[in-house]
Amino acid sequence: MRITQGAFSFLPELTDAEIRAQIEYALGEGWAIGVEYTDDPHPRNYLWEMWGNPMFDLRDAAGVMAEVIACRRAHPRIYIRVNAFDSTRGFETTRLSFIVNRPADEPGFLLKRHEVGGRQIQYTIESYATKVPEGRRYE
Amino acid sequence: MASQAERYKSGVMPYAQMGYWDAHYTPKDTDVIAVFRISPQDGVDPIEAAAAVAGESSTATWTVVWTDRLTACENYRAKAYRVDPVPGAPGQYFSYIAYDLDLFEEGSIANLTASIIGNVFGFKPLKALRLEDMRIPVAYLKTFQGPATGIVVERERLDKFGRPLLGATTKPKLGLSSKNYGRVVYEALKGGLDFVKDDENINSQPFMHWRDRFLYCMEAVNKAAAATGEVKGHYLNVTAATMEDMYERADFAKQLGSCVVMIDLVIGYTAIQSMAKWARRNDMILHLHRAGHGTYTRQKTHGISFRVIAKWMRMAGVDHIHAGTIVGKLEGDPNIIKGIYSICRDSFTKQNFEQGVFFDQDWAGLRKLLPVASGGIHAGQMHQLITYLGEDVVLQFGGGTIGHPHGIQAGATANRVALEVMIKARNEGRDIWNEGPQILAEAARWCTPLRAALDTWKDVTFNYQSTDTSDFVSTPTAA
Numbered sequence: 001m002r003i004t005q006g007a008f009s010f011l012p013e014l015t016d017a018e019i020r021a022q023i024e025y026a027l028g029e030g031w032a033i034g035v036e037y038t039d040d041p042h043p044r045n046y047l048w049e050m051w052g053n054p055m056f057d058l059r060d061a062a063g064v065m066a067e068v069i070a071c072r073r074a075h076p077r078i079y080i081r082v083n084a085f086d087s088t089r090g091f092e093t094t095r096l097s098f099i100v101n102r103p104a105d106e107p108g109f110l111l112k113r114h115e116v117g118g119r120q121i122q123y124t125i126e127s128y129a130t131k132v133p134e135g136r137r138y139e
Numbered sequence: 140m141a142s143q144a145e146r147y148k149s150g151v152m153p154y155a156q157m158g159y160w161d162a163h164y165t166p167k168d169t170d171v172i173a174v175f176r177i178s179p180q181d182g183v184d185p186i187e188a189a190a191a192v193a194g195e196s197s198t199a200t201w202t203v204v205w206t207d208r209l210t211a212c213e214n215y216r217a218k219a220y221r222v223d224p225v226p227g228a229p230g231q232y233f234s235y236i237a238y239d240l241d242l243f244e245e246g247s248i249a250n251l252t253a254s255i256i257g258n259v260f261g262f263k264p265l266k267a268l269r270l271e272d273m274r275i276p277v278a279y280l281k282t283f284q285g286p287a288t289g290i291v292v293e294r295e296r297l298d299k300f301g302r303p304l305l306g307a308t309t310k311p312k313l314g315l316s317s318k319n320y321g322r323v324v325y326e327a328l329k330g331g332l333d334f335v336k337d338d339e340n341i342n343s344q345p346f347m348h349w350r351d352r353f354l355y356c357m358e359a360v361n362k363a364a365a366a367t368g369e370v371k372g373h374y375l376n377v378t379a380a381t382m383e384d385m386y387e388r389a390d391f392a393k394q395l396g397s398c399v400v401m402i403d404l405v406i407g408y409t410a411i412q413s414m415a416k417w418a419r420r421n422d423m424i425l426h427l428h429r430a431g432h433g434t435y436t437r438q439k440t441h442g443i444s445f446r447v448i449a450k451w452m453r454m455a456g457v458d459h460i461h462a463g464t465i466v467g468k469l470e471g472d473p474n475i476i477k478g479i480y481s482i483c484r485d486s487f488t489k490q491n492f493e494q495g496v497f498f499d500q501d502w503a504g505l506r507k508l509l510p511v512a513s514g515g516i517h518a519g520q521m522h523q524l525i526t527y528l529g530e531d532v533v534l535q536f537g538g539g540t541i542g543h544p545h546g547i548q549a550g551a552t553a554n555r556v557a558l559e560v561m562i563k564a565r566n567e568g569r570d571i572w573n574e575g576p577q578i579l580a581e582a583a584r585w586c587t588p589l590r591a592a593l594d595t596w597k598d599v600t601f602n603y604q605s606t607d608t609s610d611f612v613s614t615p616t617a618a
Binding site: 001003004005007008009010011012018021022025026041042043044046083084089090091092093094095096097098108109110111119120121122123125 | 291294295298300301302331354357358361362364365366367368369370394395396485486507552555556559560562563566567568582585
């Protein structure tokens with residue numbers, strides 16, 4: 001399967017030039033870029049690990065790109081995303097988020113059904129990858 | 140003005156003389172202001188007509204009553220203070236009326252509207268009357284909850300940023316069994332949509348009762364989430380005959396783990412506010428389908444402009460509102476729709492006569508309402524939709540998903556690919572308005588579903604003249 005979180009997961013993997021173009025757009029909007037990585041891609045895991053703080057003072061796309069590449073070198077086999085944060089009043093949230101690295105093989109999720117009364121089912125989504133401890137997944 | 144004794148002599152007196160017209164009045168920051176389009180009967184003076192509207196929407200009755208003198212009646216009289224002829228429309232006037240804050244109960248759309256659109260709309264001396272816009276003072280806005288979730292929190296809950304959300308309404312709207320219905324929901328979500336939607340008239344009919352629908356839909360939502368790793372949702376329509384029924388359905392949706400429920404505008408303002416409070420208490424996104432609005436928003440001379448309904452709904456506290464597509468099958472002049480979108484999404488909406496926005500409106504921190512574009516739109520229009528509507532919007536392709544020649548999943552994928560490729564191109568600085576068709580054609584080379592969608596719907600447009608158009612531009616804008 002292919003996890004389709006992020007703004008561009010239905011497109012072919014972005015090249016470095018394409019990633020850089022998106023970073024330039026986000027910097028042009030005045031947003032701060034943060035790079036995050038995880039080996040737990042559950043749809044409700046919003047706390048990916050931070051590759052450092054959002055780079056509020058780095059306004060140069062080449063510099064941000066160097067961080068993306070460094071993160072990818074350190075975590076070549078897991079998920080990495082680029083986030084852009086907007087501090088404008090009324091937003092104060094992420095404005096763009098897209099995946100820039102993913103495992104070669106994505107085993108996906110098990111849908112667990114817990115049958116309770118009245119035909120109701122309580123659903124749990126469990127990543128096959130997280131059956132092994134953090135740091136040893138996707139190896 | 141004559142002496143108080145003269146003023147309160149029994150009998151009939153022009154409204155303007157009763158104190159409902161004051162050309163020198165400067166509205167207070169705390170006043171509610173309404174601008175009406177009035178079409179007086181032949182021979183009725185526009186200023187007297189405006190004063191009559193002010194009177195009939197506040198304290199007046201048709202004749203003088205001495206009991207006014209027991210009150211601080213000056214304070215409670217609405218004051219018409221400005222009357223302008225409507226450009227290019229003889230016999231029509233924009234009349235501005237100010238209402239003191241004390242005329243309204245805090246946090247109540249029902250109370251506000253009982254005055255502003257109450258008896259006055261049947262008043263005989265007017266041929267027609269339309270509420271065009273309102274300025275709601277910050278003092279009054281702060282008494283309303285506002286959207287239960289709001290755009291920012293909705294996106295954070297869904298973990299989806301930087302692109303419009305994608306949806307579709309299940310079709311056919313009526314007749315599917317729950318199991319078949321759930322199939323449509325699953326295929327569309329798995330194919331790439333974020334949301335699927337019950338239609339406005341899907342409640343609990345003989346072919347599909349509500350509990351059954353909710354159960355099958357939640358299976359579809361969860362299965363699609365597991366298949367894609369994304370948060371997915373289905374707007375479960377909880378519209379029903381009574382509040383008790385609606386609460387029962389909404390509670391069941393919550394028990395099943397739905398992230399969103401839906402109501403129709405026809406349930407009424409009070410029921411909408413009740414559901415908005417329920418949604419805030421229960422961490423639920425509240426989708427509003429605007430069923431019924433076309434009966435009173437579409438014609439320019441009589442009724443209520445949809446921009447006013449959008450304002451009231453942002454105050455009432457819904458999270459999604461159908462607000463027009465510009466390019467689709469339903470009414471929508473580009474200028475007017477842009478004005479409505481501003482009202483939904485701005486922190487501060489600026490006066491813009493071209494877009495039908497008569498007043499600056501400070502939203503006082505009220506959360507933002509996510510507009511939904513739905514009705515006769517397809518992947519081939521993606522560049523136009525994004526240019527007109529921006530990215531804080533739900534684009535709903537019902538027929539454009541389910542009618543795809545290769546099936547529902549393919550239809551959803553075509554829409555998602557078209558969306559992502561267009562956002563990517565826009566961010567790269569490409570001129571998507573002009574290059575849009577080429578950008579789509581490039582993606583269709585590697586995406587077969589998109590190619591099939593473009594081939595199927597390439598010539599579909601709905602180029603009809605809009606009826607609700609701007610009064611302040613000389614040539615109507617074409618879609």
